[in-house]
Amino acid sequence: GAGVSQSPSNKVTEKGKDVELRCDPISGHTALYWYRQRLGQGLEFLIYFQGNSAPDKSGLPSDRFSAERTGESVSTLTIQRTQQEDSAVYLCASSLGGARRANYGYTFGSGTRLTVV
Amino acid sequence: AQSVTQPDIHITVSEGASLELRCNYSYGATPYLFWYVQSPGQGLQLLLKYFSGDTLVQGIKGFEAEFKRSQSSFNLRKPSVHWSDAAEYFCAVGANSGNTPLVFGKGTRLSVIA
Numbered sequence: 001g002a003g004v005s006q007s008p009s010n011k012v013t014e015k016g017k018d019v020e021l022r023c024d025p026i027s028g029h030t031a032l033y034w035y036r037q038r039l040g041q042g043l044e045f046l047i048y049f050q051g052n053s054a055p056d057k058s059g060l061p062s063d064r065f066s067a068e069r070t071g072e073s074v075s076t077l078t079i080q081r082t083q084q085e086d087s088a089v090y091l092c093a094s095s096l097g098g099a100r101r102a103n104y105g106y107t108f109g110s111g112t113r114l115t116v117v
Numbered sequence: 118a119q120s121v122t123q124p125d126i127h128i129t130v131s132e133g134a135s136l137e138l139r140c141n142y143s144y145g146a147t148p149y150l151f152w153y154v155q156s157p158g159q160g161l162q163l164l165l166k167y168f169s170g171d172t173l174v175q176g177i178k179g180f181e182a183e184f185k186r187s188q189s190s191f192n193l194r195k196p197s198v199h200w201s202d203a204a205e206y207f208c209a210v211g212a213n214s215g216n217t218p219l220v221f222g223k224g225t226r227l228s229v230i231a
Contacts, residue, residue, distance in 0.1 A: 043221040
């Protein structure tokens, strides 16, 4: 598509439930990133996919968080047994990847606002 | 690892006044530097970026930023602010290898008053 699409745009879930957040990157973008933005905070890196390489999971805050990406297309971020501190906006970005500068041509989606009650 | 500090959490300026948002970074080599803007309910939009060369870079919406290596800074400026500039502004730094994710500052919220 023309931009990065994220769904759902809003999600309210009960504490302890699992949630799945989806990201559709721009076609042809080999790199995909997930960030978390808590209220009043900056963007916190979660995970990074680059082509067929093993993902960089160094930002995942706990083993309740996981993410997958099918080839160079859709990615799903899963949060198991949600906690109230997981409430945040989850942002996805994609870029062409490959060459150094192109890898930083991020296009962001509008995010998924997750509220854990 | 790189890091970014945006010292000002919130700034209020009058419409038509000049603006400077501060950004300091930490990185062992010449970094790649970025400014993004986030309007309410919107995703992040790239304002401008610095990779190398001329240290004064021009961006969209009349913004510019200057890379000062000696001060490890990349401050964002605009000579005359418009009410539509009210938003959250994020500075970000990337490694010049390009193979690590951007690191973002905590942001500066800009309010514009009449």
